[in-house]
Amino acid sequence: xPLTARWDPETSLLGGTGLVSDPDVTNRKNLFLLRQLRWLAxxxxxxxxxxxxxxxxxxxxxxxxxxxxxxxxxxxxxSLLVLRSSRPVSHAELFIALFLDMAALTVQLYLSGGATNPxxxxxxxxxxxxxxxxxxxxxxxxxxxxxxxxxMLTMYFQPLDLQHHGEDDLxxxxxxxxxxxxxxxxxxxxxxxxxxxxxxxxxxxxxxxxRRQSVEENHIVRIGLLASGAAHELGTPLATISVLLxxxxxxxxxxxxxxxxxxxxxxxxxxxxxxxxxxxxxxxxGQARGEGTIRTTVRAFLDEVIEEWRAxxxxxxxxxxxxxxxxxxxxxxxxxxxxxFNVLDNAYEASxxxxxxxxxxxxxxxxxxxxxxGPGFDKDILAxxxxxxxxxxxxxxxxxxxxxxxNVVRKLGGTVTAENTLRGACVTLSLPLASLTEGGLDGD
Numbered sequence: 001x002p003l004t005a006r007w008d009p010e011t012s013l014l015g016g017t018g019l020v021s022d023p024d025v026t027n028r029k030n031l032f033l034l035r036q037l038r039w040l041a042x043x044x045x046x047x048x049x050x051x052x053x054x055x056x057x058x059x060x061x062x063x064x065x066x067x068x069x070x071x072x073x074x075x076x077x078x079s080l081l082v083l084r085s086s087r088p089v090s091h092a093e094l095f096i097a098l099f100l101d102m103a104a105l106t107v108q109l110y111l112s113g114g115a116t117n118p119x120x121x122x123x124x125x126x127x128x129x130x131x132x133x134x135x136x137x138x139x140x141x142x143x144x145x146x147x148x149x150x151x152m153l154t155m156y157f158q159p160l161d162l163q164h165h166g167e168d169d170l171x172x173x174x175x176x177x178x179x180x181x182x183x184x185x186x187x188x189x190x191x192x193x194x195x196x197x198x199x200x201x202x203x204x205x206x207x208x209x210x211r212r213q214s215v216e217e218n219h220i221v222r223i224g225l226l227a228s229g230a231a232h233e234l235g236t237p238l239a240t241i242s243v244l245l246x247x248x249x250x251x252x253x254x255x256x257x258x259x260x261x262x263x264x265x266x267x268x269x270x271x272x273x274x275x276x277x278x279x280x281x282x283x284x285x286g287q288a289r290g291e292g293t294i295r296t297t298v299r300a301f302l303d304e305v306i307e308e309w310r311a312x313x314x315x316x317x318x319x320x321x322x323x324x325x326x327x328x329x330x331x332x333x334x335x336x337x338x339x340x341f342n343v344l345d346n347a348y349e350a351s352x353x354x355x356x357x358x359x360x361x362x363x364x365x366x367x368x369x370x371x372x373x374g375p376g377f378d379k380d381i382l383a384x385x386x387x388x389x390x391x392x393x394x395x396x397x398x399x400x401x402x403x404x405x406x407n408v409v410r411k412l413g414g415t416v417t418a419e420n421t422l423r424g425a426c427v428t429l430s431l432p433l434a435s436l437t438e439g440g441l442d443g444d
Contacts, residue, residue: 026203027089114157118177294332330436350374376420
């Protein structure tokens with residue numbers, strides 16, 4: 001079965017872990033869990049009220065207790081509106097939700113025996129939820145509120161009519177109620193704490209990935225500064241060599257030797273190529289001057305890139321299929337050009353005799369797939385897709401090519417997929433076309 005690795009900022013920020021979260025997403029998940037808990041509370045209260053009133057023959061004030069249940073249903077409807085809105089969910093809203101749940105529980109306990117009600121221990125569930133979801137100060141505020149409510153319930157409550165129940169029967173009812181409360185509290189704590197902890201782990205993983213991305217971007221900046229400095233430093237010796245070659249061409253010994261003259265001409269062409277590469281580095285780093293925006297189309301841009309790469313690799317055989325319809329106007333981006341060059345260079349090193357390149361348009365995205373007939377990627381390379389210095393070439397400093405590819409594509413809002421196929425390997429670049437327009441590139 002082919003091995004696949006995918007780097008996708010929309011579906012996986014952690015190189016395949018599938019963990020995508022941010023504080024707002026975490027708060028939304030937690031508010032959704034509180035909404036589910038509230039539905040269980042509504043169902044539990046309805047069942048308990050009916051059971052106590054009709055089966056245990058203990059009269060309860062059904063109307064006011066029913067109003068509390070309706071209040072919880074309305075609170076859930078309000079939570080649904082919050083979840084469906086696009087605005088962020090704050091910690092304050094989570095605190096208010098827990099506070100209102102605690103208030104509803106207090107009213108129900110007031111109507112059913114106060115602190116003598118065995119379900120008074122449900123305060124601990126609210127406090128446990130607050131300890132995980134909220135900041136320490138707001139959790140302590142919940143603790144203080146619950147303590148005050150408990151004390152008030154020892155003094156102010158509506159007593160239950162238990163005259164026809166004997167003392168032994170009352171003790172048995174209380175023990176059974178405590179046992180049911182224990183089972184309910186323990187089950188809900190395990191169920192919801194497990195899910196809330198998973199949400200918090202997702203958030204922590206997201207924050208850790210942001211820190212990793214920041215380190216990688218700083219690494220890229222250092223590489224860019226090094227490349228730009230090297231380009232400046234190499235400009236002077238290349239200019240000197242170019243002048244010397246011009247002088248050599250005028251020598252009699254060179255004019256009389258066609259083979260030597262051809263070698264000097266080839267050296268001149270290679271020096272000119274080096275100058276173009278250095279100019280491209282400076283332009284990509286924003287240091288070139290007098291270069292206007294180059295407008296082109298997807299097909300023209302890719303045709304030019306493939307032809308330029310073929311010219312630099314005379315022995316390479318590239319099967320190029322540009323099935324991109326309809327064509328789309330874009331801005332020629334030097335960084336994207338270098339990305340494609342890096343992918344082609346990697347494919348060429350693995351498979352010098354054949355490289356396949358396909359270009360397609362899929363759902364508003366430019367999809368470029370580069371295939372080779374080489375041995376494929378190692379499992380470690382696929383597992384660490386986009387990590388610096390992950391290379392199977394065994395040379396110092398290797399592995400930066402794919403690292404830069406992944407990070408440039410990330411800046412453009414795209415994805416990178418690497419996989420092993422039956423014939424070799426395939427690297428697929430998927431880029432939103434909106435990011436390749438002049439406005440999209442300026443926005444980066």
